[in-house]
Amino acid sequence: MQLLLEKEHQQLIDILDVLDKCVLKGNSANQVVKHLDDFVTLAGDHFKNEEKIMEAYKYTDITDHKKEHARLLERLHTLHNQLSKGQTPFGKDYMQLLRNWLEAHLLGTDKRLEEFLYKINAGSDEKDI
């Protein structure tokens, strides 16, 4: 399951890179929205998968972790709506904001979950021996 989470984290980073290039090239707002669409969909799916794992393993910090996911999704939806209505010119500042959110979540909140899952796996290996 850690591999699945790692894979999905990499996919989120990859889409952000594509979005970054799209913004740097000065592509149309429609194209930027399309990539942001992909990012929002993938983030939503990934959060659901991660939450299922947390529930299955009775992760103690699940409530706060889920709250953080909900906050991130809410911000993403707001940004997406503003951009689709042409209210926000999506530039480097927003790109940096997205990167900061993702980085803070992956390196903080998700890292703690990974360590928890790692300990559980290490424990189950010992029992097998």
Ligand SMILES: [Fe+2]
């Ligand atoms: Fe997470």
Ligand SMILES: [Fe+2]
């Ligand atoms: Fe995650």
